[in-house]
Structures are given as C-alpha cells and as structure tokens.
Amino acid sequence: MAAIMNGVLEKSLLENIKKSKLLMVGAGGIGCELLKNLVLTGFTDIELIDLDTIDVSNLNRQFLFRKEHVGKSKAEVAKESALKFNPEAKITAHHDSIFSPEFGLDFFKGFEIVLNALDNRAARNHVNRMCLAADIPLVESGTAGYLGQVTVIKKGSTECYECRPQAPQKTFPGCTIRNTPSEPIHCVVWAKHLFNQLFGENDPDQDVSPDTEDPELTADAGQAALATEAKKDAVGGIERKSTRAWAMDIGYDAQKIFNKLFRDDIKYLLSMETLWKKRRPPQPLDFDCLPGKGEIMNTSAMRDQRVWSVQECADAFTQCLSALKNDLNSRGENGMLVWDKDDHHAMDFVTCVSNIRAHVFGIPLRSKFDIKSMAGNIIPAIATTNAIIAGLIVMESLKILAGNVSKCRQIFLNRVPNDRKRLLVPCVISKPNPKCYVCSEKPECNVILNTTKITIRILQDKILKSHLNMIAPDVEIDDGKGTIIISSEEGETEENNDKLLSDFAISNGTRLKCDDFLQNYSLNINIVHVDKLDKEKEFEVVGDMSQFQPKEDENGKPEGESQTNGNVPSTTKAKPDDDEDDLVLLEDDAEEEISKSPGNLSRKRPAEPSEDESLIKKKKHDVAAGDGEEVIEIS
Amino acid sequence: MDSSESTMDTITQDEAELYDRQIRLWGLDAQRRLRAATVLLIGMKGLGAEVAKNIILSGIKAITLMDPNNIDDEDKMSQFFVSSAAPGQNRAEASVPQARLLNPMVTVTSDTSDPSEKDDNFFLQFDVICVTCSPTSLQCRLDKLCFENKIKFFSGDVFGFYGFTFADLGLHEYLHEEVKMKKPKEGEDNSKQTEETISTKEKIVFTRLEDELKFDWSADTPEMKRKLRQTPSAFFITRVYEEFLEQHGRRPHLKTIEADTKELQNLRIQLLNKLGVPAKVVPEDFFQCGFGELSPVCAIVGGVLAQEVIKAVSQKDAPLNNFFLYNGVNDDGFEAKISL
Numbered sequence: 025m026a027a028i029m030n031g032v033l034e035k036s037l038l039e040n041i042k043k044s045k046l047l048m049v050g051a052g053g054i055g056c057e058l059l060k061n062l063v064l065t066g067f068t069d070i071e072l073i074d075l076d077t078i079d080v081s082n083l084n085r086q087f088l089f090r091k092e093h094v095g096k097s098k099a100e101v102a103k104e105s106a107l108k109f110n111p112e113a114k115i116t117a118h119h120d121s122i123f124s125p126e127f128g129l130d131f132f133k134g135f136e137i138v139l140n141a142l143d144n145r146a147a148r149n150h151v152n153r154m155c156l157a158a159d160i161p162l163v164e165s166g167t168a169g170y171l172g173q174v175t176v177i178k179k180g181s182t183e184c185y186e187c188r189p190q191a192p193q194k195t196f197p198g199c200t201i202r203n204t205p206s207e208p209i210h211c212v213v214w215a216k217h218l219f220n221q222l223f224g225e226n227d228p229d230q231d232v233s234p235d236t237e238d239p240e241l242t243a244d245a246g247q248a249a250l251a252t253e254a255k256k257d258a259v260g261g262i263e264r265k266s267t268r269a270w271a272m273d274i275g276y277d278a279q280k281i282f283n284k285l286f287r288d289d290i291k292y293l294l295s296m297e298t299l300w301k302k303r304r305p306p307q308p309l310d311f312d313c314l315p316g317k318g319e320i321m322n323t324s325a326m327r328d329q330r331v332w333s334v335q336e337c338a339d340a341f342t343q344c345l346s347a348l349k350n351d352l353n354s355r356g357e358n359g360m361l362v363w364d365k366d367d368h369h370a371m372d373f374v375t376c377v378s379n380i381r382a383h384v385f386g387i388p389l390r391s392k393f394d395i396k397s398m399a400g401n402i403i404p405a406i407a408t409t410n411a412i413i414a415g416l417i418v419m420e421s422l423k424i425l426a427g428n429v430s431k432c433r434q435i436f437l438n439r440v441p442n443d444r445k446r447l448l449v450p451c452v453i454s455k456p457n458p459k460c461y462v463c464s465e466k467p468e469c470n471v472i473l474n475t476t477k478i479t480i481r482i483l484q485d486k487i488l489k490s491h492l493n494m495i496a497p498d499v500e501i502d503d504g505k506g507t508i509i510i511s512s513e514e515g516e517t518e519e520n521n522d523k524l525l526s527d528f529a530i531s532n533g534t535r536l537k538c539d540d541f542l543q544n545y546s547l548n549i550n551i552v553h554v555d556k557l558d559k560e561k562e563f564e565v566v567g568d569m570s571q572f573q574p575k576e577d578e579n580g581k582p583e584g585e586s587q588t589n590g591n592v593p594s595t596t597k598a599k600p601d602d603d604e605d606d607l608v609l610l611e612d613d614a615e616e617e618i619s620k621s622p623g624n625l626s627r628k629r630p631a632e633p634s635e636d637e638s639l640i641k642k643k644k645h646d647v648a649a650g651d652g653e654e655v656i657e658i659s
Numbered sequence: 660m661d662s663s664e665s666t667m668d669t670i671t672q673d674e675a676e677l678y679d680r681q682i683r684l685w686g687l688d689a690q691r692r693l694r695a696a697t698v699l700l701i702g703m704k705g706l707g708a709e710v711a712k713n714i715i716l717s718g719i720k721a722i723t724l725m726d727p728n729n730i731d732d733e734d735k736m737s738q739f740f741v742s743s744a745a746p747g748q749n750r751a752e753a754s755v756p757q758a759r760l761l762n763p764m765v766t767v768t769s770d771t772s773d774p775s776e777k778d779d780n781f782f783l784q785f786d787v788i789c790v791t792c793s794p795t796s797l798q799c800r801l802d803k804l805c806f807e808n809k810i811k812f813f814s815g816d817v818f819g820f821y822g823f824t825f826a827d828l829g830l831h832e833y834l835h836e837e838v839k840m841k842k843p844k845e846g847e848d849n850s851k852q853t854e855e856t857i858s859t860k861e862k863i864v865f866t867r868l869e870d871e872l873k874f875d876w877s878a879d880t881p882e883m884k885r886k887l888r889q890t891p892s893a894f895f896i897t898r899v900y901e902e903f904l905e906q907h908g909r910r911p912h913l914k915t916i917e918a919d920t921k922e923l924q925n926l927r928i929q930l931l932n933k934l935g936v937p938a939k940v941v942p943e944d945f946f947q948c949g950f951g952e953l954s955p956v957c958a959i960v961g962g963v964l965a966q967e968v969i970k971a972v973s974q975k976d977a978p979l980n981n982f983f984l985y986n987g988v989n990d991d992g993f994e995a996k997i998s999l
Contacts, residue, residue: 029736031913032819032951057958064736064954081679084716087761109742110735169684170966326675329687397683404684407716408966411709415958419987422955433990440977441994445889447963447983448992 033422038066040425045069045134049122049151050141051102052076053405054165056088057414058141059106063113065418071135073118073127074099079366085407122147123495129544132158137421139163141414143403145190149462149493150543152177152185156463157544161424163417167437169404172413175434175453176420179463182432187457189567197560199238202231204299208382208390212398215377216363218285219370221267222276223352223361232267232285234293241298276349278342282311282380290384306384314338315383328392334383337376344369344376365400374399412437416448461492461547461567472552473563475525475532480517482562483525484510491565492547494540501528502535502548512541525551670694674764678718689973690718694764696972697784698722701774701801702791703750705737705952706817709961710789710968711758712739717969721766723785724758726751727773733913737817737952779804787968789813794905799869802827806867811971814868815964818900818911819949820987821893822960826967826978827865833974835861865981871997872898877935887936891993893984895931895940900949902926913950920946948988956987963992 030038046067048055051074062070076098078089088105089098097119106115120126132138132154140162142148148164155162155177162177164185177184200206201214217230274280290308294300316333332340347369352361363370375392378399382389396402416435423431433450441447461469471487478487488497488510496512509528511517520528530536532553539546557564670690675682682690696719700711703726711724730738730746730753740754751769759767774790775797782788788805790798791814798814805812806829815824837857876883903911903919903926911919923946931938963983970976982995 029732029913029951031916032736032953034947060739061954061958064739064742066736080676083762084678084681084718087712087716090760091763109739111743326669326672328675393683402680402683405680406684406966407713408962408969410962411713411958411965412962415955415962416990418955419959419990435990441979445994446992447979447994448959448985448990450990 034426037422037426040136041066041422042068044136044425046071046421047132047135047138048072048141049138049147050074050143051088051098051117052082052141052143053085053410054167054414054417055098055141056086056102057407057411058139058417059088059102059115060109061414061418062139063106063109063115065422068110068113070113071116071118072099072103073120073122074102075119075121081366085405085410087407123150123542125542127154128542129154129158132160135160137161137163137424139417139421140165141417142166146493148185150495153462153493153540153543153545155179156184161429163420163424165413165417167405167409167413169406170409170437170439172409172416172437173435174413174416174420176424176429176432178424178429178432180456181429183454183456184460184463186462187454187460198229198231199235199240199560202233202235203238203293203296204240204303205381205385205387206303208378208387208395209398211378211381211385211387212374212395214381215374216399218267218377219361219363219373222271222281223268223348224363225360226266226268234289234296236296238296238299241296276345278338278345279311281345282309282338282341285377286380286384287311304386307386309334309380309384311338328396331389331391332376332379334380334389337379337383340372340376341380344372348373365396365402371396371399409437412448457567459567462545466548467546468548468550470550470552470566471563472554472557472566473525474555474557475530475534475551475553478525478563479521480509480523480525480528481521484521487563487565488538491563492538494538494545494547495542496540498539498541500537501530502537503529509536674718677762677764681717685969685973685975689969689975692973693718693969695720696786698787698789698968699725699782699785700789700791701725702793702816703738703740703754704734704792704817705954705957706815706822706961706964707791708738708740708754709957710791710815710965711754712761713962713965714968715758715761715765715767717965718762719765719972721768722758723768723770724751724754725770725772725774727771733951737954737957739954774801782810783808785810787811787813787972789815789964789968791815792904792910794908795868795872795901796905798825799867799872802868805829811968812868813964813968813971815960816897816900816904817952817956817960818897819951819953820956821896821900821945821949822956822985822987823893823897824960824964824967824979824983825868825871826971826981827867828863828971828978829865831863831865831971831974831978833861833863833970833976833978835859835977836975861977863978863980866996866998871981874997875935886999887940890940890997891984891986891991891995892940892942893986893991893993894982894995894997895934895936896945896949896986897984898934899923899927899930899941899945902930911946911950916950919950923949953987956985959987959992960985 033041044067046062046069048058048070051059051072055074059070059072074097078086078093078096078098078101080091080094082089083091088102093101097117099117099119103115103117107113138151138155138160140148140151142151151162156179159179163174164177165174166172176182196210196213201210201217205211205214214232218232220227220230221232271281287308287310290306294305314335316335319333319335348361351369352359361370363374365371371392375395378395379389420432423429432453434453436449436451438447438449442449456463458464461467483499484497488494488499497510498508498512499510501507501509507528509517509520530551532551534551536549536551537546538549670687674694678690698714698719698721700707700722703711703724707724707726711722715722726749728750730741730744730748730750732746734750735742738750740757741748741750744753749771752771755767755769774793782801782804788801788810790801793814802812802814806827809829812827813824816822835858838854839857841855876887900911903923911923927941927945928938931941967979970978979994980996982997983992984995985992
C-alpha cells in the first residue's frame with residue numbers, strides 16, 4: 025500500500041520515494057509533523073533518532089503523543105503512532121543521542137537524505153558535519169513561535185549550517201550578575217547560580233557573592249584593597265568555606281540564608297561606593313520586616329500568573345528551601361540537584377529568589393510564568409508553524425529526490441506577509457563560504473586568547489567542545505614534532521589538563537591540528553595571543569581574520585549578529601528568488617534546553633541558559649516591510 | 660462570536676500546563692477566547708484533517724466534522740485520521756475517534772449529512788465555519804449566511820501541489836502587537852536596549868467570496884496588466900479546479916485521470932476566456948501537479964488556514980485578507996485580495 029498513487033507525482037520520483045531511506049533527527053514539534061507527512065507521502069524506510077522523553081507541555085502540538093505517553097521515549101511513541109498512518113512503513117526508532125558514536129559516518133552514508141527536526145544548535149552543528157563528511161544532502165529547519173524556516177545543505181553546492189558566524193551565546197558579565205543587576209534576567213541568572221551553589225554542582229563561574237574584582241572598582245586600587253578588608257568584616261569568614269557547606273552547617277535555615285544574601289551581602293555591596301555613584305543603590309532587606317507582610321493577596325488569579333509580594337516570595341523561599349533540602353538529603357552524601365524548570369520547588373526557588381533580589385535592586389518583579397520563560401529558555405511553539413515547516417521540508421526533499429537540488433530554496437515563514445505579500449519567502453541558497461571553518465577544503469580558524477591564562481582543559485572543554493562543537497577532539501601542536509596535547513583516548517593526556525597553553529610553548533602564531541574522529545573533521549587552529557579580551561571574555565573564535573576588527577564599534581550587539589544582519593539585503597546572504605528585498609529572518613526552533621548536547625555524552629553539565637537565550641533575539645527589523653515583523657536569528 | 664465576560668472565566672491549571680507553549684505566544688486572553696469557540700468543519704479530506712488537528716490541539720471548545728462522503732483510495736496519501744482505515748466508512752465519522760485523542764478537552768462530533776441540504780438555521784450555532792472540498796456555490800452561500808449572522812467564514816482546498824484558503828471575517832476587530840526597541844537611557848550602555856510591546860486595537864472590513872470572484876479582469880489598462888502580473892498563479896490554477904468541482908459535482912480523480920485531464924485543459928481555456936485573462940496565467944501543463952492531495956501541501960495550507968481560524972477566534976494579529984495562495988511547484992505562498 026503505497027500512500028502516494030500514480031499520477032500525483034512523476035513516475036521516477038515516485039520510484040525514488042519508494043526506495044529511499046531517510047534519517048530523521050528529532051521527534052519533537054517539527055518531527056511529529058514531518059513523520060506524518062513522510063509516511064503519507066509514501067516513504068517506507070525511515071530511521072528516527074531522539075533522546076528526549078515526552079512532557080505534558082509537548083502535547084499542544086506534538087500530536088503523535090498523548091497524556092498517557094508522558095515520560096516515554098519520543099522516538100518510540102512517534103514511531104508507533106505514525107505506523108497507524110501506514111502499517112506497512114518500516115520505521116526504526118532510536119531512543120538515543122545523535123552524538124552517540126553508534127551514529128558514525130557509515131551510519132549516515134546509509135541514507136538518501138537526512139532531515140533535521142532539531143531544537144538546538146549543538147546537534148545541528150554535529151549533523152551538519154556528519155552530512156558533509158558523508159556527502160549526504162541535509163534538510164535543515166527550525167521554528168520559533170509564528171516563525172519558521174527550511175533550507176537545504178549539500179556539500180559543495182550550498183552553504184553549510186556553520187558557514188556564517190553564529191551569534192554567540194548570550195552571557196552576562198559576572199559583575200553585572202553579582203554586583204549590579206539592572207534587569208529581571210540578571211536576577212534570574214543569579215537565582216539559578218544560587219540554586220547550584222546551594223544544591224547543585226559547584227561551578228566557580230557561578231559565584232553569587234559580591235565580586236570585589238569588579239572592573240569598576242579596580243580603577244581605584246586603594247578602594248579595592250579597602251573593599252577586601254571590608255569583606256572580611258562583613259561576612260565574618262563565611263567566604264572561606266563554600267556556600268554549600270555553610271548552608272548545610274546551618275541546616276538550610278531560611279532566615280539565616282535570607283539575611284546573608286539579601287541583607288548582609290547587600291550592605292557589603294553598598295560599601296563599594298563607586299558602584300552606586302550613577303546607579304540606584306540596592307536596599308538591604310530583613311527577613312522579619314518585608315513589604316507585603318500581613319496583606320491578604322488576591323488569590324483568584326492563578327498563582328503562576330500574578331506577581332507575588334516580597335513577603336510571599338520570602339514565604340515561598342522558606343517552603344522550597346526546606347523541600348529542596350529534603351530532596352537533597354534523600355540523595356545520599358554526595359548527591360546533588362540539577363535545576364529543572366519543570367520541578368515545582370526548583371522553579372519556585374528561582375522565582376522567589378530572583379524577585380527578592382529584583383526588589384532589593386529596584387528592578388520590576390515578575391510572575392512565575394514569566395520567570396519560567398527566562399530561566400527555562402522557553403521558546404513558544406505552536407502546531408501550525410510546525411505543520412507548515414514540516415510540509416516545506418518534504419517539498420524540498422521531493423526536489424532533492426527528483427534530482428533538482430539546484431531548485432531547492434531556503435524558505436522563510438513570516439508572521440505577516442512582507443510588502444510583496446509573501447507569507448512564505450523562498451530565497452536562493454547561498455554558495456559555500458570558501459573560508460568556512462567547517463565545510464571548506466582546509467578548515468581553519470583563529471582563536472584569540474591569552475596563552476598564559478588558558479589551560480588545556482579550557483581549550484578542550486570550552487573552546488573545542490562547547491564552542492567548536494567537537495565531540496572527542498585530538499590535538500597536536502604543528503611544531504614539526506607533533507606534540508600531542510589532547511588525546512581522545514581516555515587516560516592519555518589527562519595530566520595536561522591543568523597546564524597552561526604557554527607551558528607547551530604555545531604562543532602567538534602557533535598552529536594546532538585538531539581532529540574529531542567521529543565527525544571526520546579536521547581543523548587547524550591559529551592561536552592569536554592577546555593580553556586581554558574585552559567584556560570578561562576568555563577567548564574568541566574567528567573564522568576569518570578579516571572579520572576580526574577592534575571593537576570600536578561596540579554597541580552591544582553580539583559578535584556575528586551584525587554580520588548576519590548586515591548581509592541580509594545584500595548578495596552574500598540568502599537572496600530572494602525574484603530580487604525583492606524581502607526580509608530574511610533566521611531563527612531556530614530551539615525549544616527548551618540543550619538536552620541533547622554533547623555534554624550529555626562526555627561530561628555531565630547541568631542544563632545551562634546557553635543555547636536558546638542567544639537564539640531568540642527578537643528584533644524589530646528595519647527593512648522596507650517596516651511592519652514590526654519579528655525577527656529571530658539563529659546563529 | 661461573543662467573548663463576553665461570562666466566557667472569560669479562568670483557565671484551569673491543567674489547561675495552563677497543556678497549553679503552556681502557546682499561551683506564552685498568544686497570551687491568556689487569546690486562549691480564553693479559543694476555549695469558548697465552536698467550529699463547523701466541512702470536508703474531511705487531507706486538508707480538513709490538517710485543519711481539524713491544528714485547531715483541536717489549540718484548545719477550542721467544540722468542533723463538528725461534517726462530510727457526507729466515504730473514505731476512498733486517495734485518503735491514504737493525506738487523510739491521516741483514516742489513512743489506514745477500510746474504504747467505505749463515512750469520512751467524518753471515521754475521523755472522530757482519532758481526532759478526539761488529540762485533545763480530550765475538546766468536544767469532537769461528526770455529521771454525515773450533505774451540507775448543501777442543511778437548513779440555514781443549522782449553521783447559526785457555530786462561531787466559525789470552515790468549508791473545504793466543496794463547490795464554490797456552497798462556499799458562497801455559507802459565506803453570505805455567515806456574514807449576515809456575524810459568523811467567521813473560511814474556505815480552502817488543495818489540488819496536488821496547489822492550494823488556497825479564503826477568509827471572510829466581516830467587520831473584524833483585533834489586537835495588533837508591535838515589538839519596539841526601547842532606546843537606552845542616557846549614560847546607559849547601549850547593550851541595555853530592551854523591548855517593549857505596543858498593543859493597538861485595529862479594525863478590518865472583509866468582502867464576500869462572491870464579490871471577489873465576480874471581479875472583472877477585462878480592462879485593457881496598464882493597471883490591470885500590473886494586477887495580473889501581481890496575482891499569484893495559484894489563484895487562477897485553483898479556480899480551474901474549483902470550476903471542475905462546480906460543474907461536475909466532484910473533484911478530478913486519479914481513477915479517471917485521462918478524461919479529467921482533458922476536461923481540466925478545456926476548463927482552463929473556458930474559465931480564462933470567461934474571466935478575460937490571457938491563457939498564460941495558468942501554465943499549460945498545470946494539471947500534471949494537480950491530482951490528489953499531497954500530504955505536505957495539506958500540511959502547509961492546513962497550517963495557514965488553521966492559524967487564520969485561531970487568529971480570528973482569538974482576535975489577535977492581523978488576519979490574511981483574504982486569499983492565501985500556495986503553489987508548491989515554485990514554493991510560493993502569497994496573501995492576495997482580488998477586489999481592491
């Protein structure tokens with residue numbers, strides 16, 4: 025029973041559909057719709073990979089799942105549900121990570137087309153590389169709210185997913201988070217850090233105490249020295265042990281923790297007077313005397329939807345602190361909690377903590393509903409957008425199977441039609457970037473850093489794995505001797521981890537040869553040594569040195585964004601089919617956090633607000649349309 | 660559709676959880692309006708199934724699926740509620756069990772009667788009427804009835820790679836939102852730009868389908884030439900199929916592909932002559948991509964149509980006024996209004 029009948033499509037295309045084997049990566053919002061379309065269109069050999077399990081918040085759009093499926097594997101349930109559309113289809117479901125070595129080059133080579141239905145950049149980068157290495161066409165897609173896009177990546181003929189610089193992950197300077205928050209998001213980030221300090225994995229980058237090395241303070245060395253003195257007085261030696269150990273010692277006493285965080289630490293911050301010359305100084309709070317005390321709240325509105333009073337926040341603080349303490353204790357001696365937006369107490373904790381801190385700093389308070397969006401990096405998602413995008417994925421796939429890759433387009437779904445009345449905007453897909461550090465002949469990039477501050481560990485974890493998306497890199501110095509500094513074999517180079525790059529005589533101009541066996545990817549890195557990078561950055565990766573200019577034009581735009589944007593109407597960016605200056609939006613489905621990140625494979629990493637926060641840069645686009653179109657850019 | 664206070668009661672915790680990702684997009688008010696809406700969906704082929712799926716998922720109050728016809732072979736390639744069901748059952752009836760599973764909070768019923776034989780009064784119980792795979796005459800009749808009774812009217816169809824949707828919302832009020840970047844205060848870092856959303860109430864007046872189709876294309880003026888150029892080909896292409904449907908009381912079918920192809924070629928010439936437009940607006944080989952309902956095309960057109968229903972009900976965002984025209988041969992998806 026072929027779903028498609030003769031006469032609907034050309035015979036040869038129909039034959040190709042019947043015999044083609046497809047790989048679908050992702051069985052979420054786009055994936056459910058896509059699987060349905062593929063099965064109905066007559067594809068009968070489909071493999072499906074998704075690591076995720078079903079959550080109740082998926083059910084408004086991921087129509088292959090129902091309430092009784094919550095907690096089960098998306099891939100498995102999607103397969104079972106889709107088989108009802110055509111019981112004769114052969115669907116193989118993998119409840120697994122796409123980063124798994126099981127899905128190597130040979131696996132990818134077994135397919136005619138790979139279809140991405142992903143929600144995060146790390147996995148997209150990885151599949152991009154696998155498809156380039158295997159030379160298999162990839163249909164890439166993404167949605168965010170009303171917006172969506174589809175494009176086709178074919179080695180040698182189109183740009184790849186990584187041809188254009190990706191907007192960096194949105195991060196905030198440590199001193200903004202620790203000393204001078206000015207927006208709700210700063211308080212939310214701080215609250216999540218506090219959660220990890222109290223209950224989770226200790227990460228020195230997530231310190232929540234006042235930061236005495238704030239650049240604003242170091243302008244005055246004397247002041248800083250004074251501040252250091254003051255610190256000792258103010259916190260009475262608390263700083264010497266970890267926040268976690270201290271909290272355990274006092275039995276997670278809500279009043280004590282509250283008063284330390286929101287009274288004593290704030291008083292201490294106030295002593296750094298330079299900070300408050302041009303800012304509203306924070307106002308310390310005392311647990312026993314809070315705004316909203318004794319008031320009866322209007323409880324008719326939903327708890328999640330209304331903004332709690334400070335007193336309510338403190339009450340919630342007491343409650344969830346105790347609940348989280350019990351949860352922690354139940355996990356044994358070295359147990360820890362991982363923050364999860366869907367965990368009631370963890371979410372309450374971040375809501376009340378960030379609101380109390382917001383109050384202290386005179387920042388508007390937010391509802392739990394709103395804070396959940398920020399803390400959980402939630403991208404809104406609806407069935408219709410996913411359905412449209414999944415339909416377009418199949419339309420492009422049909423062109424590939426008909427041998428018409430050159431007719432493939434990058435198609436954008438707009439929220440409202442553009443000035444040419446297009447709701448769907450097809451654009452010519454750009455040619456490969458000859459300097460792309462992924463798909464060019466000899467991939468190469470520059471990494472700007474201070475070789476006397478960066479360790480091998482940082483090179484491996486933050487630069488190669490996290491930023492450059494390698495899975496298990498091998499690195500040798502191109503010094504004629506082939507000194508190996510990082511090996512993907514366990515136990516071979518661990519002793520190097522805490523050494524500095526300069527310990528290996530790596531300096532300005534040194535070339536590193538990096539290899540990732542799984543991705544079949546080799547990259548040459550040129551080290552550019554600088555003493556100091558701005559904005560507290562540890563390093564910067566630049567694909568093409570001509571793009572790297574001193575940041576005199578620093579206007580807060582993330583690196584790369586200006587390029588992406590600036591290119592939009594010009595010829596280097598996706599070009600509208602008929603020379604209209606259509607607006608081109610870039611986005612990313614990016615639902616939820618990076619549950620499928622490589623971090624899950626190699627090293628446990630708590631879900632961080634890394635991924636989607638940066639992706640969903642809504643902006644008013646000032647192109648001709650001028651209709652307030654929302655634009656979201658990926659990368 | 661009346662969104663009076665009585666229907667604006669609170670969303671439950673269960674609903675908030677289920678609809679979380681869309682409430683974050685269109686807000687609680689829109690969700691409250693959705694849960695009060697009753698929809699009649701006529702035509703349960705591939706496009707109907709897509710529309711039903713999408714609006715049931717969105718959380719309307721109730722939907723009636725109406726189709727007098729039985730499942731046939733073509734349904735295998737796009738009607739996923741019944742794609743593996745045995746031919747012979749009524750399409751609407753057979754769709755209900757699967758449709759219900761999509762969202763237990765929505766009341767899903769079926770009606771196997773022929774909509775053209777239904778009394779006018781029957782239609783007045785609905786807030787929205789959406790007509791698919793039905794002849795133009797029925798679309799026009801129901802559109803007029805809807806307009807007179809302040810019911811939101813939609814229609815649409817898919818033929819192979821082509822599809823259209825039409826909306827007549829009468830006099831429609833909606834909330835328009837615009838996100839603007841707030842200029843940073845003096846002395847502040849530029850990176851501290853924040854967004855603010857400005858909401859305004861807008862009004863829009865729609866025209867009837869009949870008036871759109873009566874449009875006189877015959878004037879030999881530069882303006883008309885421009886209009887012809889700007890009108891998406893999918894408009895004229897889908898009109899040929901609509902003409903077939905009107906004249907023969909059925910859609911072109913793969914079983915009769917040869918005869919139907921000839922008839923489509925005839926109708927192309929006839930219709931374009933009647934409209935007074937040059938034949939080239941519809942490519943000669945258009946019929947090669949117009950048989951059956953292609954699943955991805957149903958998904959695209961059904962996605963747009965359902966989103967328009969959601970917009971109309973939630974009274975949020977500017978609706979498409981009034982055609983949406985999709986041509987999968989060249990990836991075009993346009994909004995168009997014929998009578999301007």
